[in-house]
Amino acid sequence: MSDETERHRQDNRSPALHFEMVRRKPAGTLAGIVTDICGYREIRPGHFRIVEYASLTVPLVISFAEAFAIGLGHTPSDNDRYASFAAGLYAGPVMIESFGAACCVQVNFTPLGARRFFGLPMSELRDRMVGLDDALGLDGMALRERLGEASDWDARFDIAECFIASRLAEANALSPEIAWAYRTVIASGGRTRIAALAGEIGWSRKHLAAKFTDAIGIGPKTLSRIVRFNCALSLSKQQDDDWAGIAADCGYADQAHLVREFRQLAGETPTGLAASM
Incomplete structure (x- = not known):
């Protein structure tokens, strides 16, 4: 485990705790672009719900297992299932439900960093979730495959950081x-x-x-x-x-x-x- 990686492990012997979360602050070259990279894995079955409030985080979620149910300003329905996706800013509460089998890497971008990384008007992501293939094309699907094959969280984070850095090297400068x-x-x-x-x-x-x-x-x-x-x-x-x-x-x-x-x-x-x- 690298020194930059902070682990928040939930003990599955406790009925109140149901997930493992591993978090890394990004390399210095990504400062101002990425706030952190997280690994999340649920370790016991159940139906779990959290609410996130309006924030300035633009997440890229790459899933290897069960999809999340996500509702912007409402309780999600069966039609609101998302696995790997990018989400723009939303000025309201976001309801997120999972069902005990989720596993993903989440990269949290700043708004300015997201504009450079995705290379598209962020108005196209506002108030919605966009599938990985639409957000990043074939490069995104190849990234998901590489992350899924990696041996541990640190290896996944290294792959994600390299991918982000390579895209930024070709990105247009911000106004x-x-x-x-x-x-x-x-x-x-x-x-x-x-x-x-x-x-x-x-x-x-x-x-x-x-x-x-x-x-x-x-x-x-x-x-x-x-x-x-x-x-x-x-x-x-x-x-x-x-x-x-x-x-x-x-x-x-x-x-x-x-x-x-x-x-x-x-x-x-x-x-x-x-x-x-």
Whole structure:
């Protein structure tokens, strides 16, 4: 096991735990492109459900076993089964169900990194899951075969990192204006005014929104909402039930504004979400 690989192994003797997860931070050359690479394997049968809230992660999931059931903003049905796929940004809760036989590698990209890696407008992945063959073509299918044949998680992670690096070597550079605007929104905690961003670049707000959506998958206003939401979610773990204070600290107009955003981005009220975590 490499020093960069962190293992989170679940003990299958405990009835409460049902999976093995192995996580690696990417090589330095992939910094800003990939946040982490995970290996996931379920080790006992069952029907398991998790909810992921609006985030800035663009996942590439490569499965070697049973598909997941995934619903964007709703409980998944039998028609919502996905094995190997890429998913764009979604400004809402994602319900994920598995059935005790899942096994996959998941590469988590930043929005800017995903645009370079996939080499297509991220608006094409927004609010949807796209099959591996459509997202990466024959190269993606060959990658899945190589990963499936690898002997352990470390070998799989090495293969994935090399594949990503080779694609990036041929990728087009990002628009410097969009990269600057994205990082400015992140650094400001989602408080930067969109008109100010556009003015600094010398674009109209409409032009900025169109270019931003093409590159990131969402517009700068939606990006700001997700950044503020995740800031509030993080603060809630430190400031128990002080929702008025959290709203003020994260740039919401008032507590009612925060509650509305939590309902849309997490599918829960702040207190309901805190109780479930």
